[in-house]
Amino acid sequence: xxxxxxIGSSCHVKGSRLIVEELQRLVAENGLSDDVExxxxxxTGNCVxxxxxxxxxxxxxxxxxxxxxxxxxxxKGRLA
Amino acid sequence: xxxxxxxxxxxxxxxxxxxxCGDHIEIVEQGENSTVIVLAxxxxxxxxxxxxxxxxxxxxxxxxxNSMSVEECVKTIAATLPVCEERxxxxxxxxxxxxxxxxxxxxxxxxNPHVIFLRDGKNVDYPQTTEEIEGKTxxxxxxxxxxxxxxxxxxxxxxxxxxGMTLNYGWQRDSIIEFMELSYDNEFTxxxxxxxLLGECDRLYGGRPGDDTTIxxxxxxxxxxxxxxxxxxSNPDDVDxxxxxxxxxxxxxxxxxxxTSTLAAKYLGKPLGTTLGxxxxxxxxxxxxxxxxxxxxxxxxxxxxxxxxxxxxxxxxKTMEWAYKKDGASQISKLLFxxxxxxxxxxxRAINPAHQNPDLPINFSIKMRLVDELAECLxxxxxKIKVSYF
Numbered sequence: 012x013x014x015x016x017x018i019g020s021s022c023h024v025k026g027s028r029l030i031v032e033e034l035q036r037l038v039a040e041n042g043l044s045d046d047v048e049x050x051x052x053x054x055t056g057n058c059v060x061x062x063x064x065x066x067x068x069x070x071x072x073x074x075x076x077x078x079x080x081x082x083x084x085x086x087k088g089r090l091a
Numbered sequence: 092x093x094x095x096x097x098x099x100x101x102x103x104x105x106x107x108x109x110x111x112c113g114d115h116i117e118i119v120e121q122g123e124n125s126t127v128i129v130l131a132x133x134x135x136x137x138x139x140x141x142x143x144x145x146x147x148x149x150x151x152x153x154x155x156x157n158s159m160s161v162e163e164c165v166k167t168i169a170a171t172l173p174v175c176e177e178r179x180x181x182x183x184x185x186x187x188x189x190x191x192x193x194x195x196x197x198x199x200x201x202x203n204p205h206v207i208f209l210r211d212g213k214n215v216d217y218p219q220t221t222e223e224i225e226g227k228t229x230x231x232x233x234x235x236x237x238x239x240x241x242x243x244x245x246x247x248x249x250x251x252x253x254x255g256m257t258l259n260y261g262w263q264r265d266s267i268i269e270f271m272e273l274s275y276d277n278e279f280t281x282x283x284x285x286x287x288l289l290g291e292c293d294r295l296y297g298g299r300p301g302d303d304t305t306i307x308x309x310x311x312x313x314x315x316x317x318x319x320x321x322x323x324x325s326n327p328d329d330v331d332x333x334x335x336x337x338x339x340x341x342x343x344x345x346x347x348x349x350x351t352s353t354l355a356a357k358y359l360g361k362p363l364g365t366t367l368g369x370x371x372x373x374x375x376x377x378x379x380x381x382x383x384x385x386x387x388x389x390x391x392x393x394x395x396x397x398x399x400x401x402x403x404x405x406x407x408x409k410t411m412e413w414a415y416k417k418d419g420a421s422q423i424s425k426l427l428f429x430x431x432x433x434x435x436x437x438x439x440r441a442i443n444p445a446h447q448n449p450d451l452p453i454n455f456s457i458k459m460r461l462v463d464e465l466a467e468c469l470x471x472x473x474x475k476i477k478v479s480y481f
Contacts, residue, residue, distance in 0.1 A: 018365060019349035020390050021443075023375040031367050051365035051376055053349030053388070054443075 012047050014086065017063035019054030027062045029075040037082045046090055094314045095193040095238060096432050097126055099473060100282025101307035102289045102406065106136045106248075107299040113140025114246045114305035117148035119156040124193045127155045130307050132203060132246040134182040140303065143172055147183040155189060161199055161231075165224045186244040188309050196242060196309075198232045204250045204264055207243040208234065212275035214268045239277055240311040241284065248304025249288070253295030262295055280429050281308040316342030317431035319423075321389055321462060322439030323350050324481035333481045334358040337437045338382075343430075345423060346380070348389030351439065356380045370418035371395075377419040385426065387419030390458050395420035396427070397461055400468035403428055433475040438462055440480055 014034065018027050031049070038047050057063045060072035066085050073081055103112045113133045120126050129152045133143030147168055154164045172183065184202035191197065198206050198217070208215050219232045234240070245267075254261040267288070274287050285306040292304050318340045324333045334355060338344065346355045356363035363386070364379040374395055378386035399420065402410025413421035413428075427434060440459070466476050 016367070018367070018375045018388065020375070020388055023388065023391055027375075028369055028372055031369070035367075049367060051367045053352055053363065053365060053378060 012086065012090065013050060013067055014047055015050045015052050015065045017053070017055050017058075018051045019058070021054065021058035022062040025062050026075040030062055030064065030073055030078050033075065033078040034082060034086075037079070038086075041087060043087070043090065047086060093193055095236070095311055096124075096314050097190050097193065098281040098310045098312050098432070099126070099128060099307070100280060100285045100310075101130075101305065102282070102285045103246075103303060103305040104248075104289060104293050104300050106301065106303050107296075109137050109303070111137055111141040112305070113137065113144055113303040114248070115141070115144035115148045116305065116307050117152040119152040121156045124190075126190045127152050128188045128190075128244070128307065128309060129155075129185055130203065130244045130246065130305060131183050131185040132248075132303070132305070136303055143183040146172060147185055151185060151187060155187065161187075161222075161229060162224050165201075165227060165229070169225050184247070186307075188242055188244060190236070190309070190311075193311070194236065196234045196236050196240070196311075198230075198234070198242070200230045201227055204245050204247055205230065207245075207264070207268055207271060209241040209243070209271065209275060210237065211239055212241075212272060212277070214272060236311045238311060238313055241275070241281075242309040243271060243284070243288065244307045244309070245288075246303060246305040248300060248302040249292050249306060251302050252292040252300075252304065253297075254301060256297055256301075257295050262292070281310040284308040284310070312432065314432045315430055316340065316433045316435070317345070317426055318342055318435045318437065319345040319347065319427070320351060320355070320437040320439070321347040321393065322443075322458065323348075323354055323441040325440040325442075326481075327441075329481050330354055331358065333437060333439060336479070340435060342433075343384040343426060344382075345385045345387070345426060346383050347387050347393060347423075350441075350443065351389065352378050352380060352383075352386045355383060355386075359383070371416060371420070374418040374420050377422070385419070385422055387423060390461065392419045392423065393458075393461050393465065396423045397465045397468065399424045400428065400465055400472075404468055404471055427469060427474075428472060431474060434466075434469055434477070436462060436466060436476070436478045438478060438480050 055063050061074045064071045064073050101116045105112045113136045115131050117129045129148040131144040131147035133140030151164045186203045187199040189197040217232045219230045222229045252262040285308045289306045320337050346352045361381045366376045375388035399413045413424035
């Protein structure tokens, strides 16, 4: 599974660094480093909402606060 | 014309307790490839010395740049300088370094410690002739210059460093030469060399300089062109034109901005890679495109570069962290401030719809202003700047 987080200007301002760090921590803590590849991308053109994160080809819009829920549901949940 | 240019960097410390420096540096460019640099040290310290040295350096640099002889300069100074009330003399020492066509350096000195000339980091004793003008003994020398030739001019505050404190007779010129030979590195800029030497003088003075001390380094270096592109063109049809102009230029290439790097990657037919390494939590990670020397995010990174540029010009040591940090802004700073001599900016004027969100602290006019301000700062660092808009 590839999780891509936008690190462009707009998403950076909206907190992509916090999300990257949170996801890196959660992936490591749950021992999913072999299953989940975290990647960065520059602007994907969907900046209007929150920070753009895509899981394989599905696009999500996150804030640092819902990162944990997102991880449980969309990453851990799907791998289970 | 050759591919050499002069890198000039100077720095002063004031006599302890003085607010004004009695030394003054004046730099006048004579066309593209010739420069006159004058370091003057006024009699005494404080306001009086400051006026004397400012007048002296200003008069000499202006006259020399207009091809007038040293004799005329010295006569004019003697006739113009105000006479000191206490000492009944008008006096200011000076050192002139004149680089002609980036081919030859002419050194003319009066009563300052003699200019130190390093070739490949080793001291070279250059032949000098003397001339009496208005009862003053003037030393003259001419040197054909090569890449990495370094000329270090100083006021007598340098050789007096530490007198009666850490050293009995001050810091002798020979010892300064030894120190600079040991400190020298081809990678160092003129400003870095001046800072190293001045720092040592200040240290010998125990942080309380007994005299105004100024170091001015002139380093002959190869021109290093640098190209920086930021923002997509306002007309999407111009992308190819902008890219081909940018990538056809000699020198290193820096691409800033997510959309811009995506376009550059597409133009080059190479994938755009990104990293997730936050070297600095404030600065978005850099990207990677084969064939581009540096790929970074746009407006946040450039904003930081501008902050570093202002700090560099103000000699603010607190903002020198770019020199060792690895984030995008620090890497751009290193390339622009130290490595580059000629910088071409390629600025796209497209409005990024993503940045028009009123909640965001960035917008189009800010981006344009940032780049203009950065170009201005780089000009003040002595870089040749060209800006093209698309």
